[in-house]
Amino acid sequence: xxxxxxxxxxxxxxxxxxxxxxxxxxxxxxxxxxxxxxxxxxxxxxxxxxxxxxxxxxxxxxxxxxxxxxxxxxxxxxxxxxxxxxxxxxxxxxxxxxxxxxxxxxxxxxxxxxxxxxxxxxxxxxxxxxxxxxxxxxxxxxxxxxxxxxxxxxxxxxxxxxxxxxxxxxxxxxxxxxxxxxxxxxxxxxxxxxxxxxxxxxxxxxxxxxxxxxxxxxxxxxxxxxxxxxxxxxxxxxxxxxxxxxxxxxxxxxxxxxxxxxxxxxxxxxxxxxxxxxxxxxxxxxxxxxxxxxxxxxxx
Amino acid sequence: xxxxxxxxxxxxxxxxxxxxxxxxxxxxxxxxxxxxxxxxxxxxxxxxxxxxxxxxxxxxxxxxxxxxxxxxxxxxxxxxxxxxxxxxxxxxxxxxxxxxxxxxxxxxxxxxxxxxxxxxxxxxxxxxxxxxxxxxxxxxxxxxxxxxxxxxxxxxxxxxxxxxxxxxxxxxxxxxxxxxxxxxxxxxxxxxxxxxxxxxxxxxxxxxxxxxxxxxxxxxxxxxxxxxxxxxxxxxxxxxxxxxxxxxxxxxxxxxxxxxxxxxxxxxxxxxxxxxxxxxxxxxxxxxxxxxxxxxxxxxxxxxxxxxxxxxxxxxxxxxxxxxxxxxxxxxxxxxxxxxxxxxxxxxxxxxxxxxxxxxxxxxxxxxxxxxxxxxxxxxxxxxxxxxxxxxxxxxxxxxxxxxxxxxxxxxxxxxxxxxxxxxxxxxxxxxxxxxxxxxxxxxxxxxxxxxxxxxxxxxxxxxxxxxxxxxxxxxxxxxxxxxxxxxxxxxxxxxxxxxxxxxxxxxxxxxxxxxxxxxxxxxxxxxx
Numbered sequence: 001x002x003x004x005x006x007x008x009x010x011x012x013x014x015x016x017x018x019x020x021x022x023x024x025x026x027x028x029x030x031x032x033x034x035x036x037x038x039x040x041x042x043x044x045x046x047x048x049x050x051x052x053x054x055x056x057x058x059x060x061x062x063x064x065x066x067x068x069x070x071x072x073x074x075x076x077x078x079x080x081x082x083x084x085x086x087x088x089x090x091x092x093x094x095x096x097x098x099x100x101x102x103x104x105x106x107x108x109x110x111x112x113x114x115x116x117x118x119x120x121x122x123x124x125x126x127x128x129x130x131x132x133x134x135x136x137x138x139x140x141x142x143x144x145x146x147x148x149x150x151x152x153x154x155x156x157x158x159x160x161x162x163x164x165x166x167x168x169x170x171x172x173x174x175x176x177x178x179x180x181x182x183x184x185x186x187x188x189x190x191x192x193x194x195x196x197x198x199x200x201x202x203x204x205x206x207x208x209x210x211x212x213x214x215x216x217x218x219x220x221x222x223x224x225x226x227x228x229x230x231x232x233x234x235x236x237x238x239x240x241x242x243x244x245x246x247x248x249x250x251x252x253x254x255x256x257x258x259x260x261x262x263x264x265x266x267x268x269x270x271x272x273x274x275x276x277x278x279x280x281x282x283x284x285x286x287x288x289x290x291x292x293x294x295x296x297x298x299x300x
Numbered sequence: 301x302x303x304x305x306x307x308x309x310x311x312x313x314x315x316x317x318x319x320x321x322x323x324x325x326x327x328x329x330x331x332x333x334x335x336x337x338x339x340x341x342x343x344x345x346x347x348x349x350x351x352x353x354x355x356x357x358x359x360x361x362x363x364x365x366x367x368x369x370x371x372x373x374x375x376x377x378x379x380x381x382x383x384x385x386x387x388x389x390x391x392x393x394x395x396x397x398x399x400x401x402x403x404x405x406x407x408x409x410x411x412x413x414x415x416x417x418x419x420x421x422x423x424x425x426x427x428x429x430x431x432x433x434x435x436x437x438x439x440x441x442x443x444x445x446x447x448x449x450x451x452x453x454x455x456x457x458x459x460x461x462x463x464x465x466x467x468x469x470x471x472x473x474x475x476x477x478x479x480x481x482x483x484x485x486x487x488x489x490x491x492x493x494x495x496x497x498x499x500x501x502x503x504x505x506x507x508x509x510x511x512x513x514x515x516x517x518x519x520x521x522x523x524x525x526x527x528x529x530x531x532x533x534x535x536x537x538x539x540x541x542x543x544x545x546x547x548x549x550x551x552x553x554x555x556x557x558x559x560x561x562x563x564x565x566x567x568x569x570x571x572x573x574x575x576x577x578x579x580x581x582x583x584x585x586x587x588x589x590x591x592x593x594x595x596x597x598x599x600x601x602x603x604x605x606x607x608x609x610x611x612x613x614x615x616x617x618x619x620x621x622x623x624x625x626x627x628x629x630x631x632x633x634x635x636x637x638x639x640x641x642x643x644x645x646x647x648x649x650x651x652x653x654x655x656x657x658x659x660x661x662x663x664x665x666x667x668x669x670x671x672x673x674x675x676x677x678x679x680x681x682x683x684x685x686x687x688x689x690x691x692x693x694x695x696x697x698x699x700x701x702x703x704x705x706x707x708x709x710x711x712x713x714x715x716x717x718x719x720x721x722x723x724x725x726x727x728x729x730x731x732x733x734x735x736x737x738x739x740x741x742x743x744x745x746x747x748x749x750x751x752x753x754x755x756x757x758x759x760x761x762x763x764x765x766x767x768x769x770x771x772x773x774x775x776x777x778x779x780x781x782x783x784x785x786x787x788x789x790x791x792x793x794x795x796x797x798x799x800x801x802x803x804x805x806x807x808x809x810x811x812x813x814x815x816x817x818x819x820x821x822x823x824x825x826x827x828x829x
Contacts (some may be wrong), residue, residue, distance in 0.1 A: 034777040035770065037551075037663070037797075041547045042746045045696065045706055054639060066488030068513055068524045079702040080743070081773040090421045121773065130553050132645070142703070148606075162450040192523060201509050201612040205488020208499050212545070215463060215497070215565075231501055251427075255437045273652050278644070280763035281553050285663055286777070286786045288798040289770045 012022040029293035035291055039084035039123030039284040043277060044134045046141035048077050049186060050084065050122075050279055051264045052132040055233065062261075063167065063241075064249075066202035067194060071132060072266035074176045076139040084122050085144045085184060086176070095265045103233040106246035111166060119144045123284040133268050136275045143184035167243035168199075170260045177262045194258040201256040203238045210234035244276075254283035324688040326379035329403040336397055336411035338385075344418045344505075345388040345440075346453040351411060353381045353397045354390045364402040371395045373415070388440075389414050389531045390449060417531060420506040429504070438509045446514070447475040448482055453510050462501060462566065463540040465545065468617070468635055469493040473511045483524075483648075485511045486531070492617040492638035495546075503537040516650060517601050542576065544624050546562060550743030552801060555641060556603040561673045562622045563597060563637055579627040584641075606643050607658070607682040608827070616641045644766065645682060653752040655686050657722060657762035663736070663768050669683045670733045677768045679730075681722040685690040688722040688797045689761045690751040698744040700771045706746075716747070743769035785816030 044050055052073040064072055075084040108135050122129040166174025170191075175177045180186035194202075214230040234250040239248040242256065268276065310471050326442050332355055339350040351369075359365055362381065373393035379383050385395055393415060398408045421427035424438050430436050444465045452471040452609040460466050468486045470493075472479050486494035487508050498506045513526030542564065549559045562581055583599050592599060601620075609616055618639045624632045648654045658680040665673035693716060695709045713720045717730035734745055744767055751760035776781045789798045789806055805810040 034783045036775045036777060037767065038773040038775070040765070040773065042765045043696075043748050053555075053644075053706065055555060062488045065490045068483070068485070068526070070494055075430065080698040080704065080706055081702045083702075083773075098819055107445050110591050129556065130550075141705075197438050201488055201511075204438070204509070208496055211499070212497055213547070215545070217583065228501075252708070262521075275655070278648065278651070278656050280659065280765075282663055282765055283553060283799065285797045285799050286789075287664055288787065288790065289774070291770050291774065291776055292777055 010054040014266065023169045028292055030290050031293045032288060033293060035289050036284050036287055037285055037287060039129050040120035040282045041077065041122065041134065042280040042282055044077045044082070044279065045136070046077050046079050047143075049135040049138035049180065049267070050077060050132055051135065051268050052074055052088070052130045053170055055130055055272050057067050059209075060206070062205035063202045064265075066205040067198065067262055067263070067265075069265035071268055074186075074267055075142075075178055076143050076180060076186070076247050077121055077141060078144055082122060083119055085119070086179070087122075088176075088229060095173075100229065101232065102236065102247065102249060103229040104236045104246070106236070109236070109240050109246035112230070120153055121284075129281065129283065131277050132279045134279045135271045136277075137266070138271065139184040139186040163244070165242075166261065167241040168256070168261060169244075170262075175261075177264055179268050180267075181262075187270075189266040191260050191262050193268060196255040196257045198224055199242075200255045203242065206241070207238055209235040210237050289293070317658070324787055327402060329405060330357065332401065332405075334397070334399045334407045334409045335393060336409045338395075338411050338413050341412070342416055342539075345390060345415055345459075345529060346455075348384045348385060348386040348401055349413050351383050351385060351395055351397075352378075352414075353399055353409060354693075354823075355381070355399060359401070361402070363545055363797050366400045367401075369395065370397075373413075374410070376749040384414055386417055386452065388453060390417055391444075417530070418505055419533060420530075421500055421502060422507065427500050427502050427504070427506075430507075432496040436507070438507065438528070438530070439662060440530065441526060443525065443527050444820070445737055446525055446527060448472055448479065448512065448514060448527070450510065450512050450527055450529050451531060454532055454619065455508075455531050457533070458753055459534040460498060460537055461536050461677045463539065464543055465495050465497055465636065466533050467493055467495050467638075468508055468533075470508065470512060472508050477523050479513075481510050481516065482514050483615060485509075486512070489638075489640075490615060492615065493619055493638050493640045495619075495638050498533050498535045500535060501557045503535050505534045507532055510525055522753075525727070542633040544622060544633040546620060546622050546635040546637035546640065548620075548637060551600070551804075554602075556605050557600070557801075559598070559599050559600045559601065560620065560622070560637070562624065564624050564633060576632060578624045578632065579629075582623040582625060584621045586620060586779050601641060603641060606641075606645055607680070609641070609643065609683055611643065611646050611682075614647060615641055616643070639660050646761070649683070649686075649758060653756070653758045655683055655688055655758040655761065657688060657749065659682055659762045659764045661732075661764045663767070665768070670735070673766060675730055675732045675764070677716060677730045677764045678817075679717075679722050679728045679762055681724060684724050684755075686747075686753040686756055686758060687724060688753055690717070690720045690749050690756075690760065692750045694748045696746040696748070697739060697742045698746060698803040699741055700769050700770075701741070702772055710750075720751075724772060732764065734766055734768055736768075740769075743767065743772045779815075779818065780811070781819055788812065789816070 011128060041050055045051060049069045052062055054070055054072040058072050073088045075086055078084055163171045164175045165171055166178060171184050181188040209232040211230045214233045235249050236246050238254060239252050240246040242254060244250060318346055328347060334353055336356050337352045337354055343349050353367055371385055373385060373389060373391055375387055395411045395413060400406045414435045417433060418433050419429055422430045442502050451798050456467040470486060472482050483490060484492050487496050492705055500506055505708040507530040510531050511526050511528045514766050515524050515526040517525045534771045545563045547561050551559050564576060564578055571610045572582060581594045582591055585601050587603050603618055614677045620704045622635045622789060626632050642747045645656050648656050660678040661675050667673055689821055693713055695711055715733050717728055719728055720786060721729045744765055746765045748763045749760060753760055789803055789812060792811060793802060803816050807814050807817060
């Protein structure tokens with residue numbers, strides 16, 4: 001019985017190996033096809049951190065600017081294909097038009113998920129493929145965000161998510177620099193002190209930006225039916241950042257000092273100048289190439 | 301005889317008298333006085349006060365009079381009998397004028413102008429009225445110890461309706477002539493001019509924080525030294541008439557490449573409440589490029605890059621102006637937006653002592669008959685002073701297996717370039733070669749230049765790359781229609797590769813269907829190692 005089992009297993013194994021080989025022969029071949037060649041950071045090796053320069057169209061640009069900083073996101077290069085730990089948070093994940101009183105869906109805001117996608121090519125969203133700085137040897141190769149949202153905004157793994165409150169408090173994996181520190185071994189830089197007036201100024205700037213954004217997307221009819229949506233949405237964002245309360249659509253106390261958060265700017269300035277350099281980018285493009293194409297469905 | 305003598309003497313006396321009268325008349329002027337009248341005695345900071353030196357009686361030929369104005373506030377603009385005073389420093393400011401008549405007579409007069417922070421609304425959704433400086437959540441920051449200061453703040457619309465945008469601008473000066481290296485921020489947005497809406501909805505006067513800082517002074521990690529003042533805008537209890545909002549987005553990593561959208565809001569007072577129809581949009585970009593006209597609300601523009609902008613300034617602000625016009629060509633509304641670009645290369649030189657070269661290379665290698673792949677590379681040095689001296693090239697060979705470590709080799713500059721120096725504002729051309737026999741298992745050859753600059757000894761940097769294999773970091777386009785579209789785009793543009801921006805351009809021109817713009821999703825997520 002035991003012998004039969006062994007023989008049977010060997011046959012099964014041989015069959016499995018044969019079947020695998022024949023499957024590979026049958027399903028994959030070389031074809032001339034149009035391909036998308038992903039963008040890459042040319043001077044970043046696996047384990048290096050890449051810190052994105054702030055762009056004026058970034059959603060958090062008003063806050064970063066008001067704090068006098070230049071960088072908006074940080075990530076670790078995962079492998080030689082230039083994939084990275086995680087993308088920037090995709091603001092479109094937050095559903096708009098939830099209710100008149102809460103124009104942004106509070107359930108989408110707290111937590112918001114650590115970056116929209118993890119282990120992605122940096123050009124899948126231009127948001128994470130911007131000029132910036134490479135910090136050589138800052139973290140661990142092969143590190144990735146433990147939890148992430150896939151391209152359809154489905155939560156793929158459990159765990160602690162990005163938290164907009166990470167802008168004002170030290171929340172585990174709260175924002176990108178904390179995530180790199182908590183998960184990928186990047187040393188936590190010393191936090192800076194932000195005075196109450198600096199925080200208020202940043203909150204006002206963010207309020208202004210969200211207000212403008214919502215106002216520019218609503219028509220007069222929306223405004224007629226749902227008056228004050230821009231104001232409520234702006235308050236929701238600031239309140240989530242400062243107090244973790246996305247349900248609060250009113251104006252809270254935004255004149256508070258912040259003492260224990262670290263930002264991408266802190267990561268760059270605390271890193272030795274000799275081990276940091278501007279990121280060299282090669283954006284993605286389409287071309288025609290002979291590539292190995294496998295069609296799994298035909299193998300069944 | 302005697303009578304004759306008397307007549308002669310009389311004539312002489314009359315002549316002398318006439319001469320004396322003529323001399324007196326030539327020197328005589330009517331009594332006059334001067335006083336200074338200010339159009340407002342008390343104003344908010346950065347609000348211009350018009351001062352008029354009124355001479356009484358009014359002079360007949362005012363152009364022959366001279367007026368010399370001085371002020372304890374320092375800044376008086378204009379000349380003649382009417383000038384403007386504008387300052388952000390609270391307090392009483394004496395303005396003094398010395399007036400000189402054509403006859404050379406001088407008289408002087410003074411006026412006192414009081415600059416006082418007004419009561420204003422603070423807080424956003426439920427604002428409160430701030431009446432005392434100590435209650436100001438964004439108080440002014442005046443630092444006499446700093447070598448720089450704000451010298452002017454302007455507001456294009458001091459009074460606005462709800463939803464109406466206002467453009468605030470700031471100007472600064474620096475004792476060492478480094479004003480162009482300061483970082484301005486208006487309502488938290490970096491720029492010398494910023495377009496914004498008043499942060500509130502309750503009618504009243506609002507304070508917009510205006511800040512200028514010097515990131516070069518503080519040690520790494522320390523807060524930036526800055527000064528802060530406020531611009532004041534009155535929000536009236538009215539809805540904005542037709543207004544044009546302009547928003548921007550950066551579609552590529554190239555920050556000079558900006559996409560704009562204009563959205564028209566509201567309608568003229570009394571007009572029916574329906575979305576007005578815009579026939580055309582006229583765009584000007586504030587960078588000396590010709591204006592453009594579109595029939596859709598979208599436009600894309602590439603601003604001058606750092607090389608074209610030139611050195612000597614950290615942040616350049618371009619004010620984009622858009623006009624929405626109806627079918628008759630009449631302007632329905634005008635919108636403005638600021639675009640702020642940084643001179644990153646020059647900033648790197650100051651902060652990191654690094655001379656970063658701009659590297660231009662073709663992303664797709666040429667394949668020679670021998671099987672060798674080549675990529676032409678140009679190194680550009682936009683610095684006006686430093687020469688980049690290259691000492692070596694670092695080759696990083698990226699294996700096609702994603703989880704294998706790259707191998708690093710140091711090679712001679714002569715493998716790619718004929719010379720090892722890139723002169724100030726100069727360029728150096730070279731060719732990277734790679735044959736399959738070098739290594740078939742390599743998918744990317746990444747090359748960094750190594751060197752130092754002369755005369756300052758800065759670290760020289762720059763990188764380029766050649767794709768040698770397509771087994772990694774490549775997605776096959778599965779959609780047959782998209783595939784056809786890409787092939788057509790390459791044929792139309794006579795290129796061996798096309799970018800997303802190329803496709804967008806062809807779609808906009810109507811040469812390709814919009815379906816071609818579908819983006820690859822990014823492939824499978826890697827498993828943790």
